[in-house]
Each structure stands twice: as C-alpha cells, then as structure tokens.
Amino acid sequence: MRFSILALIPVVLAAPAALVAPDAKPVYWLLAGDSTTAPNGGWGDAFLSTIVALGSTGHNRAKSGATTKSFRDGGYWNSLLDGIKQYKNDYRVYVTIQFGHNDQKANSGVNLAQFATNLGVMTDEVVAAGATPILVSPLTRRTFKSGKVVENLANETAIAAQVVKDKSRHYIDLNGASTTYMNAVGQAAADKYNLSPDDRTHLSVWGGVVFARIVGDLLVAAYPDEFNAVTTANATLTAIIKAGKAA
Ligand SMILES: *[C@@H]1O[C@H](CO)[C@@H](O)[C@H](O)[C@H]1NC(C)=O
Ligand SMILES: *[C@@H]1O[C@H](CO)[C@@H](O)[C@H](O)[C@H]1NC(C)=O
Secondary structure, three states: OHHHHHHHHHHHHHHHHHOOOOOOOOEEEEEEEOOOOOOOOOOHHHHHHHHEOOOOEEEEOOOOOOOHHHHHHOOHHHHHHHHHHHHOOOOEEEEEEEOOOOOOOOOOOOOHHHHHHHHHHHHHHHHHHOOEEEEEOOOOOOOEEOOEEOOOOHHHHHHHHHHHHHHOOEEEOHHHHHHHHHHHHHHHHHHHHEOOOOOOOOEOHHHHHHHHHHHHHHHHHHOHHHHHHHEOOOHHHHHHHHOOOOO
C-alpha cells in the first residue's frame, strides 16, 4: 500500500506543472484607476488579497477622484511607470487601467476624444516601460431604472474597447460583466454592495470581493495561459455569479 501511494506522487505533482510555461515568473500587479479600483470603495484591494495567488503580489495605485488627466498631472502615473522598472526583473508586470467615472464629468477637463488619447498613451507607455497593459472598462454604477441598470458609462466603455482594438492589447469588459450581473440580481441585492446605503458607485468590503472575483474570472477566461497559474480560484463564488444569483 505504502509503495503504491508513493508511486502516485510524482504523477500528481507533475500534472499542474505541465500547465505552466517553464519560464513563467510570478506577476506583479499595478492597478491604475479611480475610486472604483482604489482602497476604501474599489475592487483593487480585494483583487490583491483574494485573487492574486501566493508568490505573485502587487500594489493598488488607484486614486479616488482621478481622471486619466489628473492621474498624470498628480504624478501618480509616472510613479507607477517607475515601479515597473523596479519590479520587471523579478516579475511579469501587468498594469490594469480603469478610468471613466470622473473623466465623464462635465468639469473634468477631459472630453471623449481626450479620454481615448489618454488611454492610448497610457497603454503605449506601459509597453515601453516593459510591462503589459490591461485596459478595463469602467465598473458599472448600480442605479436601476425600470428594472435595469442605467448604463451611463457606455461611451467610456466603447472608447476603451476601441483603443484596445486599435492597439491589439489586453482588455476585459468589466462594464459589460458587472452590468449583466447587476441586471440579474436586481436593485435590492445590488445595494448590498454599496459602500454606504445610498452610494451606488463605491463598494463595501464584500462588494470589493465580489467584483474582484469578476475581474479575476474575466482575466483567466481571456488569457488562461498568463493568469491561470497566478490566480486563486473560488469555484463557489464564480458559480454563484455565473448563475446570476446574489453573492
Ligand atoms: C455619449 O456621447 C455622446 C456624444 O458622442 C453624447 O451625445 C452622449 O450624451 C453621451 N452619453 C452619455 C451617457 O454621456
Ligand atoms: C469562496 O466564496 C464563498 C461564496 O461566496 C465564500 O463563502 C468563501 O469564503 C470563499 N472562499 C474563500 C477561500 O475565499
């Protein structure tokens, strides 16, 4: 009995390794964006703590109130690019870029054309610095009208998709996935993810975990070779979301 169990061990150990490219480094995640990614209201911290697997790591660099313009003007973008240089020898560095909630405000100083330009320049600069950009369309707000989520980030989503198409870069449609999920669960369940009872933009801690799971599942589905081995699955939560049930 003892011998037969020992004989199985190398086979069991070999199976997962075969799925991983031999030269695969762990990932360093740099998260750029506004408050819907930032600590205290976004999905970023939960992404780092519940999706990123042991060995990989990252830093939530998103800023509350940020636009594609203010993130650069405030020095946050250049600091992030410096971070790439620091980490790229030891890690595969990925930069998620998710903006739109503040860019779309009338007083932001960023019109739609500038939004497109800014996202494109950010994408190019990440590549030039030696990392892989991932454009993320903006997390939906959770206000409903006649039983459906009000899709008030459609322009910004279309632009993010177009920029990525033009440049053939990584993209996940968080806006689409979060809209679909909120439409499935409805307003009452959606409000459970609010940071405060009337705040249908920002996320509670649990809301962060749920939407970080959506981000992680989108990444693994779109780029399994790059992300399967460096993320942590939660089949239970994934199944609940897929079924359109309230998590
Ligand atoms: C989307 O952009 C168009 C102009 O291209 C504008 O007329 C419309 O109001 C915008 N929609 C939203 C929800 O901002
Ligand atoms: C996975 O998701 C379930 C359902 O939301 C949750 O109860 C559980 O704590 C999660 N497990 C881990 C290890 O995070």
